Amino acid sequence: MASAAPKPKIWNDPFWRGLIFQGALLVVVLFLLAGAVINARDNMQARGIPTDFAFWDRPASFDINQTLIPYSATSPNSQVFWVGLLNTLLVAGLGIVLSTVIGFAVGAARLSTSWLVAKLAAIYVEGIRNVPLLLQIIFWYNVVLGNLPHPRQAAPFLDIAFLSNRGLFVPAPVFGPGSNAIWIALTIGIVGAILFRLWAAKRQRDTGRQAPVGWVTAALVIGLPLLAYLAAGRPIGVDYPRLKGFNFTGGQRLTPEFVALLLALTLYTAAFIAEIVRSGILAVPKGQSEAAAALGLRATPTRKLVIMPQAMRVIIPPLINQYLNLTKNSTLAVAIGYPDLFNVFSGTVLNNTGAAVQIVFMTMAVYLVVSLITSVVMNAYNARMSLRER
Template identity: 75%
Template sequence: MSAQTGGAAARPRIWNDPFWRGLMLQGALLAAVVALTWFVAGNAVDNMHKRNIPTDFAFWSNPASFDISQTLIPYSATSPNSQVFWVGLLNTLLVAALGVILATLLGFAAGAARLSASWLVARLAGFYIEGVRNVPLLLQIIFWYNVVLAALPDPRGAVALGGVVFLTKRGLFLAAPVARPGFSAVWIALGVGMAATFAFRAFAARRQRETGMSAPVGAVAAALIVAFPLIVYVAAGQPLDFDIPKLRGFNFVGGMKLSPEFAALLFALTLYTGAFIAEIVRSGILAVAKGQSEAAAALGLRPAQTRKLIVMPQAMRVIVPPLINQYLNLTKNSTLAVAIGYPDLFNVFAGTTLNNTGAAVQIVFMTMAVYLIISLVTSGVMNAYNARMSPRER
């Protein structure tokens, strides 16, 4: 007995020693993962050779030989597949960027509306939010595409809004601004106005800290950023023309065209993500303790000031992390474009190019890598923001 406890207790059996046990466990796991990868890779190479599927990246520079309906950079059917990748990526980023902006506006408006003093407005916002959140996005996208946009009239009977926007089943046509030479003066005026606004804001903040006097920052900003460039615009002889779409034969020419696919995808993504953002905004505002706004009222701040100076800055801390998450979701959800044929990265690259070249493994991994990089970069930025915004505690 004593002989057993003497030697063995000082040095436990190897499978009872946490260090060695952990090492063995991890070694076994690693071996299993490596074996699985080996098995999968071996099978993949075998199967791909058997089925004549390319295993290299030669497809990358081969001609794509198909057309894409919306290209932001030069592209033709003779362009290489690499160009398909870039065209698709830009289309994805375009719909994602516009969607993020519109969904943020809609989401903040709907979130505030759900907390409105008007019961009816709050209920309507609730209807929108619950109705949209609980229905699959794919269904909403095909609803907009196959029902709403398909019900629009032919270009000949287009619904004209103010003579500058025309809604047709062939797409939405908008008047396109065309700058004449003198227009750069307006840009300069806008830049000057913004710089002056920043300077004035800094000055007003310093004066308020030192003397307690407040300044009408909002009015000054409006004058500098809106009125000043407008005056310059008029003074320069209104150097901006609008290319208004005109009906030629069976379709419109000129102006800007939003394809029905793009419009349906953008509407659906905006409405869907907007509903989630609205809930985030609402919970962020409700997360600010009631004592904060009561104390602000006791200090004599008006309700609008309380909202702007007390509630929103604290609410934003709660709102921003899940908000960024929604932006990522929107970007990832834009892959549903494949259901209606909007030429985003997934549709043209992981769809058409994959079918044409058969290089499934390479293309799917590349597509995944793109979305993964977008996600990782965004969450990196978000973590940096969180570190900066979190309250400093002693």
């Protein structure tokens, strides 16, 4: 019976139609790509723009005002890449930590039983979220940090940190001989704390008896390095900034660009994180906290053992997304001259060498790799954490 069906016309057959359509698309895309490559080659040759990577090893011949690794104007352009990448990672890493802390605090404040605090948190979130980040960055840089006094009239914080138009000067730790012992003690403490927590969790599962996890963790992570510090003869000193002549010496100088960028990125991202945290907590059904109350749990264990573990499941994917956004947004450093990867590499090196195509693609590749790795990890995490329903 089925064999009697007439063979459809080729343009009515989904298989052939799909094949023809995709073939056409492939031809068009390849044609555009080839055209772009040929045009780019011709145009670049005509304008004398380099098409190779010879610029990579040439001296950079410009200075960078914040470098985490050795760098001078005679260093090659490749070194600029690494300096910029490290500066990006520095501001992104610090921004992620600080914005998480502020974001969780504000998110919790939005759910506070105090009406005033909830409203203040809401004003913060709405006020920050609805104003472009670039405006906030130049606001912090030009208004708040631009009007700072000369070092002689610097604004002191408890006489150990000073804010002036040369930047923020904070005390810096000085690691003397024997400070290795402290790092070793810290590592042992952290490993020990993790092991203790695993043991305590297992014992609670098996016997129901609880262990003072908080105290033991504190003793291991803080107490052990402290003991090592005392035993090694207090090898860590502190170098305080001092006013000397017209500027500060000693301590650690944070450039105004760094402070402005970090502040703006942190406050901006924190507002988004606060919303994520709030909606994550609200996503936990009310029955959960009621059931916890019925079991006799007090408010704190309810939050810690019932609400937050379920809320985190909702919070973490968009939270990671915000971390990625923060990292990508750190490219706005170019507006105020913080030497991040984009600014020094896609900006200065590109202008000096003219190798636009290579440099822009390399910069995009760096951010793309970070994003793709993160999304692969996130997908794996999601697959592990997603609720398995029957």
